[in-house]
Amino acid sequence: MTDSAYTQFTKNDFAQNVFGRRSIRKFVPDVKITRAEMQEILTQAGRAPSSMNLQPWRFVVVDSAAGKVQLHDMVMTNTPQNDTSSAMIIVFGVPHPEHDAAKIYDAAVAAGTMSQTTHDEELAEIKDYYEKMDPVTRAKVISLDAGLVTMQLTLIARAHGYDTCIIGGFNGTAVQKAFAPHPDFVPEAIVAIGQAAENGYETVRLPVAETTTFA
Template identity: 30%
Template sequence: MSETISTVIKERRSVRKYDPNFKIKKEEILEMLKDATLAPSTSNLQPWEFIVFLNPEERKDLRAIAYNQEQIETASAVIAVLGDKEFHENIDPVYDSMYEAGYIDSASKEVLVGNARKTYPYAPEETRKNLATFDSGLAAMQFMLNAKERGYATGPMGGFDKVKFSERFNVSDRYFPIVLITLGKLNAPAYQTTRLAIEDKVKFI
């Protein structure tokens, strides 16, 4: 029987030690990413892209860009999560798809498209990047929980040179790197962590 979501959340750890001989099929990684992108996003405009690193030669370069952290090469895969700062380019394909699926009628589609076109293309780039970062973070967390439910280990990594990453892997100006996620089979226990008392972090009003 599948674990409850509460159990998955409580047992998930950020992992650094992976079995270097363990492989995960591309098809399963795609399934996990598909589930991850069911996360909510700004006006459903899905401001994310992913690069999945499997090739050992590419990962040697990625390891150098990620300050020589060994899990880049020992994990089964590394998923780079990118934000899309021009996510307004998704307006037509997103709402066309919703209309064709029967989820919205033509009048609703016209309102949604009109509102999005009046808002996002004219928003400051910093605002669009912040929205894309937030939404991509939701998808990244959903990916890690999905992986844990399937019995895999993950580790989010913010420590890498984002400028060099974009240069080396030919990331277009439309996208910007947010986080790397290592994925694979646990090879050593992840260390335990504690959390500050929730009573000190919550205020009811």
């Protein structure tokens, strides 16, 4: 992505986007986000970092009336977000991202951002690392990466003039069965996105003295 892509943001005030963000649970109904803009948003969200750059996330954008009806009963208390948002973006974790390693690293060589030597070394390291990984560590790595792209998505949405609510309260088994692009993909979070119909409410944070120590 070129730097010029970033100048197209309609709201480009970093502090506003970060500190003005609140979880929004009621959106203006019937606001459509075009699929072209949604693809742009997800391309920009996908610039998030990930372990070994394996990008172990896939998105299912539920933006149709039929899809929303299907999702409605799976989101527990989060039906207002489901029913009023422009879309519910289901963030799936890919449990075996090492299968995409060659594709990603080949592309880096083709783009001229990586040497063939580094490519070969990294692929060998990925193979070794993921082959030996126990299931708990694997799930943790995938969830962490999925969380990072989810967070980036909320801020990119702000830069496009939209607001979001990250949703962890949903029936994972049902969502996986109904929406997973592959039966192994795990729904990690859902992001409701749309035009805010409320201000959200202010929330407090633990003081840094409580969350932080220096060593």
